[in-house]
Amino acid sequence: MSRYYLSRFLYDLKMNDGMLQKALVNLDAAMADYDLTEEEKEALRAGDPRCLREFGVHGMISLYLKRLDPKFQNNIYWSQK
Amino acid sequence: MPLVAAVAASHAPNILLEPGVEWEDFMDLHFSMAPQGTSSRPTFEQQQKLRRDAEEAFGILRAELQRANPNVLIVVANDQFVNFFNNVIPTFFVTLADEVKGQFTRHKFHYKNHKALGRAILDAGIEKGFDLAFGDHIELQHTQTVPLYFLLREPTIPILPIYVNTWMDPIPTPRRCYQLGELIRAVADASSERVAILATGGLSHYPGTSRVGEIDTEFDHKLLQTLREGRGRALADYTKEQLWQAGDSEFLNWIVALGAVGDAKASSTFYLPDLVATGWGFVSWKL
Numbered sequence: 059m060s061r062y063y064l065s066r067f068l069y070d071l072k073m074n075d076g077m078l079q080k081a082l083v084n085l086d087a088a089m090a091d092y093d094l095t096e097e098e099k100e101a102l103r104a105g106d107p108r109c110l111r112e113f114g115v116h117g118m119i120s121l122y123l124k125r126l127d128p129k130f131q132n133n134i135y136w137s138q139k
Numbered sequence: 140m141p142l143v144a145a146v147a148a149s150h151a152p153n154i155l156l157e158p159g160v161e162w163e164d165f166m167d168l169h170f171s172m173a174p175q176g177t178s179s180r181p182t183f184e185q186q187q188k189l190r191r192d193a194e195e196a197f198g199i200l201r202a203e204l205q206r207a208n209p210n211v212l213i214v215v216a217n218d219q220f221v222n223f224f225n226n227v228i229p230t231f232f233v234t235l236a237d238e239v240k241g242q243f244t245r246h247k248f249h250y251k252n253h254k255a256l257g258r259a260i261l262d263a264g265i266e267k268g269f270d271l272a273f274g275d276h277i278e279l280q281h282t283q284t285v286p287l288y289f290l291l292r293e294p295t296i297p298i299l300p301i302y303v304n305t306w307m308d309p310i311p312t313p314r315r316c317y318q319l320g321e322l323i324r325a326v327a328d329a330s331s332e333r334v335a336i337l338a339t340g341g342l343s344h345y346p347g348t349s350r351v352g353e354i355d356t357e358f359d360h361k362l363l364q365t366l367r368e369g370r371g372r373a374l375a376d377y378t379k380e381q382l383w384q385a386g387d388s389e390f391l392n393w394i395v396a397l398g399a400v401g402d403a404k405a406s407s408t409f410y411l412p413d414l415v416a417t418g419w420g421f422v423s424w425k426l
Contacts, residue, residue: 065225072220108172108349116307117172117347119220124168134164138152138243139221139280 061114063093067102068115071122072139081126142327142426144207144335145400146200147393148286149342149419150216154193155243155285158186166415173351181414189413196409196421197289203407203423204290209335211253212291212298213323215395216282216339217305229272230311231319232302233257239300241279248284251297256332260301263326269318277302286339303395305340305388310379316391317375320398327399338396340389342410344417350386351416358385359410359418366422369404371397393422400424 067089070077081088089099101109105127107120124130153165166180181189204212223229236252257273264271277300279287291298303319304310327334342362343355365374374394382388406425412418 062225069220069224111349116220118306119347121168121172121347124171130168130171133168134156134161134244135152135168137245138284139219139241139278 064098064102064110064113065115065119067092067094068110068119068122071125072119078125082131085126140327140330140333142324142336142399143209143333144204145337145396145403145424145426146204146290146335147338147396147420147422148197148200148290149417149421150282150285150339151344151413151417151419152243152281152285153413153415153417154190154419155246155281155288158190159183161244162186169351169416172347173349179352179414185414189411189419192409192411193419193421194289196407196411197286199407199409200421200423201290203425204335207333207335207426209333210296211256211332211334212296213256213301213334213336214283214287214298214339215301215303215336215392217389217392218302219280219282219306221280222277223302223304228304228307229302230304232272232274233261234277234300234302235261235273235275236277239277239279239298241284243281243284243288246284246288248279248287248294250279250291250294253297253299253332256299256326256330256334257301259330260323260326264322267322269322271319282339286337290337301395303391305391308383310388310391312379313375313377313382313391313394316394317372317398320395320400322398323395324399324401336396336399338393340392341387342390342418342420343386345386346416353386354412354416354418355385355387356410356412356418358387359420362387362390363405363408363410363420363422366397366405367408369402371400372402400426
């Protein structure tokens with residue numbers, strides 16, 4: 059378990075636009091910059107933030123996984139912090 | 140000057156989002172965290188009514204603030220992974236910036252920060268064995284900007300953001316938050332400034348958890364009744380677990396304000412469960 063790196067990945071989706079753009083283009087390449095287990099990478103690829111709870115990540119940082127979901131990319135929520 | 144005004148208000152993003160498309164976006168996202176994937180959704184008319192009612196409540200609070208004519212507004216709120224993250228989560232943090240900025244959708248916010256008052260609170264805390272974290276830069280987020288939009292849209296006076304960790308366990312005890320409020324009150328009373336305080340957050344909601352959509356209205360009503368009776372001091376006896384269970388960990392921000400107002404009775408209270416996720420609460424105190 060590496061709660062820090064998984065959380066860091068999600069935090070960067072929220073706060074680091076360059077990293078977000080990279081993840082939108084190639085999720086695996088973006089994940090390679092973080093010290094994630096294969097299990098964690100699989101959870102991120104699955105795209106369901108609810109699945110991240112079991113890794114101990116706060117739900118409101120998990121939510122930012124939805125920035126990679128095409129249905130949510132233009133959601134108004136991302137235009138505030 | 141003594142503390143001249145105190146108010147508390149929810150900071151839920153949908154208070155400031157526009158009814159209609161923006162609310163639908165907000166609900167889509169939050170219900171993606173709920174186990175059932177969906178929940179009851181207020182209609183457009185219900186969204187509009189909630190917005191009107193919130194504006195009315197904020198109008199009362201704004202009038203109370205303006206009547207008190209403060210020249211600084213302390214804003215007690217929680218960070219939500221903007222300024223603080225798993226690297227460091229300060230239990231309490233005082234802002235020593237010269238100015239503070241932030242943005243909420245198309246709304247931009249830019250205030251002077253009352254650094255001298257922040258420093259006075261830090262110094263007084265250190266003298267009393269209450270060592271607070273501090274720093275020279277923060278970015279404002281919805282936990283401050285949503286209430287500030289309605290209460291201090293124009294930056295006519297400086298603010299002073301103070302943060303309480305209400306989200307990442309271990310959170311502080313209600314008793315400790317009350318003591319921080321007492322410390323702030325002592326500094327305000329010794330200051331030459333006319334100090335007002337705004338606490339934000341709550342009331343009951345379960346952000347990011349499998350309980351998204353639940354609102355413990357019974358607990359919230361009890362809180363507000365206690366405030367109307369001027370018995371806020373008793374709420375410092377709550378355990379952290381009681382607040383977690385009720386979805387009211389952000390009430391810790393309010394408890395800081397309670398420590399500042401002491402036994403003053405809340406003069407106006409409003410409670411608006413938003414039919415989405417949060418019991419919106421709005422309170423002002425006559426000091």
